[in-house]
Amino acid sequence: MQKPTAALLALSFLACAGTELSAESVEPFGLIKIVAPEDGGTVREWRKLMAHVDGARRQLEQCRSEPARCNEAERQFVARVKEAAGRQGRARIEFVNEWINGAIRYTSDQTQWGADDVWSLPIDANGEGSLNTGKGDCEDYAIAKYVALHQAGVPDAKLRMILVHDNVVDQDHAVLAVRDDGKWLILDSRWNKLIEDTELMRLNRFEPLYIVEKTGVSLLARRFRLSDPMFAAPRNAPAAPPCVRPLAAIDRSSGLICE
Numbered sequence: 001m002q003k004p005t006a007a008l009l010a011l012s013f014l015a016c017a018g019t020e021l022s023a024e025s026v027e028p029f030g031l032i033k034i035v036a037p038e039d040g041g042t043v044r045e046w047r048k049l050m051a052h053v054d055g056a057r058r059q060l061e062q063c064r065s066e067p068a069r070c071n072e073a074e075r076q077f078v079a080r081v082k083e084a085a086g087r088q089g090r091a092r093i094e095f096v097n098e099w100i101n102g103a104i105r106y107t108s109d110q111t112q113w114g115a116d117d118v119w120s121l122p123i124d125a126n127g128e129g130s131l132n133t134g135k136g137d138c139e140d141y142a143i144a145k146y147v148a149l150h151q152a153g154v155p156d157a158k159l160r161m162i163l164v165h166d167n168v169v170d171q172d173h174a175v176l177a178v179r180d181d182g183k184w185l186i187l188d189s190r191w192n193k194l195i196e197d198t199e200l201m202r203l204n205r206f207e208p209l210y211i212v213e214k215t216g217v218s219l220l221a222r223r224f225r226l227s228d229p230m231f232a233a234p235r236n237a238p239a240a241p242p243c244v245r246p247l248a249a250i251d252r253s254s255g256l257i258c259e
Contacts, residue, residue: 028162028177028184028197029208033218042163042210043217045119049143055125060151073132077123077148084152090185092152093178094194097187100144106189107135122147138174139163141189145176154178156214162186164206172209 027033036043063070063078070078084095100122109118112135122131122144130136130144142161149159158179166173176187177197184197186206200206211218 026179027211027220028160028186029201029206029220030197031208031220031222033211034221036210036217036219040217041117042212045117045139046212046217049119049121052121052124056121056123056129056147059123059125071127071132073129074123077131081148081151084148090180090194092154093149093180093185093187094192096145096148096152097194098192100141100148101189101192103134104130104136104141104144104189105134106137108137112136119143138189142174142176142187145187149176149178159213160184161212162206162208163210163212164208166206167204173206175206 059070059074060078063074067075067078080096080099084092084099087095109115112118112133117139120128120130120133120136120140120143122140123129124132127133130140136144139161146159146161150156160177161174162177163172163174165171173188175189177184178187179185185194186197186200187194208220211220
């Protein structure tokens with residue numbers, strides 16, 4: 001996974017005038033979404049991916065109606081999605097997580113594509129999808145799970161690809177978050193167990209950076225009130241303006257958004 005681009009890292013502070021904050025966030029890790037800059041590398045990869053979505057969807061529809069015209073990877077994908085659709089709730093999520101984790105062999109983008117950051121759909125009309133090749137990195141696992149779960153009946157509103165910094169191994173990483181029974185479950189390419197976001201927060205395992213979903217890419221930030229004691233200004237000091245500090249800023253340890 002590529003490190004956040006310099007353009008995003010430069011956004012240490014943003015004015016938060018006009019930013020609407022809900023009383024309770026329903027995003028993974030209890031965070032707030034902020035629209036990501038249009039020139040960011042994550043946004044560019046998302047746009048390139050979305051440009052291929054319609055073609056991949058048509059390919060899968062054709063496989064369902066004319067299996068003989070599909071290759072083995074496409075037939076397997078359609079069959080596994082059908083099997084997942086026959087399950088409910090957490091059982092469906094567990095099935096897709098284990099299936100995709102076993103179907104893709106981790107391969108860096110540099111090794112596979114000779115580039116720093118390339119996102120792939122699971123099934124691609126050109127045969128370059130992660131399930132076509134059986135190769136991919138962490139984003140490709142997360143995207144494949146997103147597509148498979150959505151095809152199996154999970155709505156887009158309950159699916160998020162989350163780009164995080166893994167504090168244990170000190171590396172950037174990508175996972176999928178799925179909303180089920182009022183909880184966000186985190187699906188990781190490195191283990192088959194489903195872990196709630198609250199548990200990962202308690203362990204301080206991940207520092208969430210971005211959300212990637214059907215509608216676009218957002219930065220993630222925490223909220224605080226300027227009245228909180230830890231942010232109290234010295235007596236007689238001028239009032240500080242409202243601000244936003246994305247978690248993707250240079251100092252990831254204190255990504256904050258004023259309230």
